Amino acid sequence: MTEMTKKYSNGEITVVWKPDTCIHSGICWKGAAGLTDVFDPRKKPWINPQGAASERIIQQINQCPSGALSYFRNAEGEELKIEAAAASILHAEIKPNGSIRLHGEVTITHKDGRQEVKPNGVSLCRCGASENKPFCDGSHKRIGFQDA
Secondary structure, eight states, rough: OOOOOOEEESSSSEEETTTTOOOOOOOOTTSSSTTTTTBTSSSSSSSTTTOOOOOHHHHHHHHHSOOOOOOOTTTTTSOOOOOOOOOOOOOEEEETTTEEEEESSSEEETTTSSSETTTTTTEOOOSSSSSSSTTOOOOOHTTTEEEE
16 A cells, blocks of 8 residues: 655755645644644645745644654755754653654554654554554544543
8 A cells, every 4th residue: 555645845845744644633733833824724735835934844844743744855855864863862742631642753663564764753542543553543532532
């Protein structure tokens, strides 16, 4: 199965979106920290990389809990892997009534041995209802998951 990938460029950076990975948390556009000039689900296409400075877009992408949003600098090329600073420490956060959020670069080894790198962290299912395990797909909201 091939995962769909969409790319949007402003000439300096290219925003990469993987809709099959997206859990629709809305962090990219909701609330005071959101960036609606770039990420607006009411518009087609919903990503406008001309809507803000590249560094601001990168900051917002780094908040994506599922890793569905990523980026690369066009001058460096798509093949260059975006790496966290060598001194960074993985941070795990238990979201109230929700997922386990791992911050930093995470390598997931699936039960079939396949490895998948999430450069900006990942949200893992804690409720057991995700249809995209081990990743959170937001099902905890649908089933009313509550911390014990």
